[in-house]
Amino acid sequence: MSLGDGASGGGEGEYGGVGQTRTRLPHRAGDVYGGARRGRSPSRSLATVVGVVVLLIAAIAFANRGGGSSSGGNSDDKTRSAPTAATGTRPVRSKPGTIPSGFTRDEQGAQSAAANYAVALGSADMFNKDRRDEILRAIITPARVAYFEGTLDKAYTPQFSEKVGLNADGSTPQGYTFVSRTSPIGSNATRFAPDKATVDVWCSGLLGLAGQNSTNPVTSSWFTITMQLEWNNGDWKIVQHSQKDGPAPVPGDERASSAEDMAKAVEEYGGFTYAR
Template sequence: MSHGDGGYGGDYDGHDTGRTRGTAPGGHLTRTRLPEGDEDPYGPPRRGPGRTAKPSRNLITVVGVVVLLLAAIAFVNRGGQDDGGSSDADSGGTNAEAQPTAPTGTRPVTGENGTTGIASGFAKTQQGAQSAAANYAVALGSADMLNREQRHAIVPQVFTPTAAAPLQTRLDKAYSTNALEKIGLDANGKAPDGMTYISRTAPLGTKVSKYASTAATVEVWCTGVFGTAGEGSKNPVTNDWFTMTLKLRWTDNDWKAESFSQKSGPAPVNSDNTASTADEIAKAVEQYGGFTYAR
């Protein structure tokens, strides 16, 4: 997942890709860069219980999408250990105020994996760790994680070699055929004909809670849309707000995750926007590509 940093956009080849800049709440400068090409490098994410105005929809989401994700995270974090990184007091990583997303002169990332489309080559800095965490949060929350073949390509790209193998086994158990059937998907994570399963995460911000030269713990505040779009769907698409925490390790000249966990919120008050039709939601996911995120 970072399902990345709110206002962080990454340009990885030095070209101007149409960056937009603005002022985020609190007066912080933000910037967003569009990825090159029209292909969507990230699938949609899936997260905790969706927040909606109607209790009935919220209940459906809890019973469906959330149950599967929470089960996966439980498997992932079983027996997890602290990364041993130094505290922010040692590294200056804990500030009462969020760090603005301002130009540093350091390229945030050098490339991306051709198979998964996940960014790689992050700088060995706090900024680089935050960029990695945001992009990994998006990947971990994508619909691709529900497909065994795609998941087996994503996990080695996101996690250290030591963590990837045992994690694959636990995720295969968490995303079992039986678990997928409970949210209306087949063994390959696909929705029935005429429906579209949607899971996409959008990171809003990152915070370094621990940092050392070779280890970091980064929290990624995210929102996202999750569910199945289509007539008669028992798991309608809803939105959610959550925070994903990733423990990272500097491995093979890049930041890789050792573990991740998730908790609900912080969440704003729901607006009174009229919900779009299932067809509109499905088309939006198909027509609007995802971002690569960078601090």
């Protein structure tokens, strides 16, 4: 899922733990992903109706805001930006297939860097030694690269690869699709200075092996990554990294997809890079 997942049994620390929550998968014989949809409880149905009514009221209020004024409103009418709302400023430059770089030297740039780096650290490429070292050289401050490489070499062992369903060398077994993705949900700069920043990135992730008879089906998890960044040679770089579980929402009523549908989705839907 992300840096160090599975290496230390789920505890917190510089590289975090497994960071996975158990996902309830309805059972259906012959398919670990499938199963019948559970019926909605009366309380959940009532909550859904109430939610729709609230949204309708909010939409009507928004449409009527400003009355008959034709001047476009004043600054008091403008909705204030949420902490992770897009600002309209382009804070990152990137090319397809590369890790974004060139973040702005401000709080927005630090949050954007942390979100992008979370995606890279949670990718399937981390299970390949050569690609992992490339990622680390791109996002870790130079003085710490050797330390990160050595520590992660001890974490991404043949035993860990086999634990998530891969071959001992990190390759994917024939007939299966390996899934490891991290998606930032939001970010928060808890500390910021022109040369240093600490950013929390709330993420959801997917990890597992999609395919018939997989003993490691793709499961979801929720975790928060904390990155200490420094401004180095014109960009933000990671100095230290830690991870903790959650916040995790209550699982929904969606039926788990089949192994075939999951593998197809991974192949058809490319991952994102994130710029705040």
